[in-house]
Amino acid sequence: MTGETDARLIEKTLRGSDKAFRKLVERHHSLVYSVVRGVLGDRDDVDDVVQEVLIKMYRGLASFRGDARLETWLYRIARNEAINAARRTKPHSQPIEDTVIESPVTSRPDVQYERGAGQRRLEGYLAQLDETYRVVLELRYLGEKSYAEIGEAMTLPIGTVKSYIYRAKAELKRIMTRRTADGKPARTVE
Amino acid sequence: MNCKRIEPLLPAFAAGDLGDDERAAVEAHIGDCAACGESLAFYTTLEASLSARHAQRPSSRAAANRVARAVGHSGREAVRWIPRWPAFASASSILLGVALLLRPDLITKFFAAVGAFFGEEVAARFPAAGEGFFTRLAAVLDSIARAVEAMSAGNDTLILALYLGVLALVLFSGSWMVTRFVRQ
Numbered sequence: 382m383t384g385e386t387d388a389r390l391i392e393k394t395l396r397g398s399d400k401a402f403r404k405l406v407e408r409h410h411s412l413v414y415s416v417v418r419g420v421l422g423d424r425d426d427v428d429d430v431v432q433e434v435l436i437k438m439y440r441g442l443a444s445f446r447g448d449a450r451l452e453t454w455l456y457r458i459a460r461n462e463a464i465n466a467a468r469r470t471k472p473h474s475q476p477i478e479d480t481v482i483e484s485p486v487t488s489r490p491d492v493q494y495e496r497g498a499g500q501r502r503l504e505g506y507l508a509q510l511d512e513t514y515r516v517v518l519e520l521r522y523l524g525e526k527s528y529a530e531i532g533e534a535m536t537l538p539i540g541t542v543k544s545y546i547y548r549a550k551a552e553l554k555r556i557m558t559r560r561t562a563d564g565k566p567a568r569t570v571e
Numbered sequence: 572m573n574c575k576r577i578e579p580l581l582p583a584f585a586a587g588d589l590g591d592d593e594r595a596a597v598e599a600h601i602g603d604c605a606a607c608g609e610s611l612a613f614y615t616t617l618e619a620s621l622s623a624r625h626a627q628r629p630s631s632r633a634a635a636n637r638v639a640r641a642v643g644h645s646g647r648e649a650v651r652w653i654p655r656w657p658a659f660a661s662a663s664s665i666l667l668g669v670a671l672l673l674r675p676d677l678i679t680k681f682f683a684a685v686g687a688f689f690g691e692e693v694a695a696r697f698p699a700a701g702e703g704f705f706t707r708l709a710a711v712l713d714s715i716a717r718a719v720e721a722m723s724a725g726n727d728t729l730i731l732a733l734y735l736g737v738l739a740l741v742l743f744s745g746s747w748m749v750t751r752f753v754r755q
Binding site for chain 1: 579582583585586588610613614617620621622623624625627628629631632634635636637638639641642
């Protein structure tokens with residue numbers, strides 16, 4: 382981690398430093414966002430829940446004793462808040478269509494449009510995974526966290542994190558290659 | 572290795588996580604096995620597709636701004652130091668004005684004592700470094716003491732106190748406006 386430690390930023394925040402608080406939020410936003418998105422999926426209220434988590438973090442900083450890492454503490458708050466939000470409201474249904482998986486970068490608008498559709502379909506398949514698998518995948522790819530960072534947040538050994546990610550991908554493959562009612566494969570790989 | 576042992580290694584292979592031995596084993600196998608080759612193509616494409624997901628994440632800076640506003644933290648630190656000096660100056664002016672009205676003799680004694688301290692004690696301790704400076708400072712303080720003494724003899728004390736009060740008001744208003752401006 383570059384720059385000031387979390388402990389130092391927390392100390393400054395508690396003394397009223399706006400800059401330190403913003404740094405703290407910027408540093409941990411991706412973790413919170415990934416966990417909330419992992420639990421809730423692509424819902425309209427994800428940003429609101431993320432904001433709630435970060436406000437809870439702010440209010441809880443004074444009582445954060447530093448026994449656990451800040452990431453671990455935040456992961457728990459984020460997961461609990463997201464689970465509560467999921468209980469309060471029903472998720473919107475995501476139609477599962479043939480999958481179009483993204484290929485390399487291009488500037489062609491038609492191809493970009495197709496890719497947008499592919500990402501939306503991928504979202505639907507991700508929604509069918511177990512919550513733990515979704516969360517590790519989102520932390521890894523949406524949050525761009527290393528295996529070690531995911532392990533620290535979720536209090537899991539690195540080997541277990543890797544194993545969850547590989548199993549999640551294998552599960553995605555199983556879901557995406559399920560055949561539709563008319564016998565055609567559900568998956569289309571570009 | 573057969574397909575049953577290779578297949579579970581493919582997600583790790585596509586992610587670039589395998590060690591040399593396992594990677595070599597997978598490469599050797601997929602050269603001869605079309606099914607595993609197809610699986611690997613799937614995992615490789617899935618890897619690329621998942622890796623593109625980070626672009627969907629909203630800006631951390633925008634989130635920080637929103638949260639800072641929500642908890643009333645916005646701009647607090649930026650403005651905190653600005654009203655400090657005028658507020659301090661205003662409070663000092665008021666105190667000085669009140670003291671001048673009530674006990675001008677104490678103000679005279681205070682400036683005379685401080686002037687003497689710098690002119691004699693400090694100047695004697697640091698003769699080489701600042702004899703001239705401390706002597707001049709003592710002279711200025713002594714002049715203030717004599718001015719206050721002279722003013723306290725007539726109605727000038729009231730005028731000075733009034734002047735200090737107006738100054739305090741201006742400083743307070745100024746600091747308030749600056750604070751409002753910065754917060755906006």
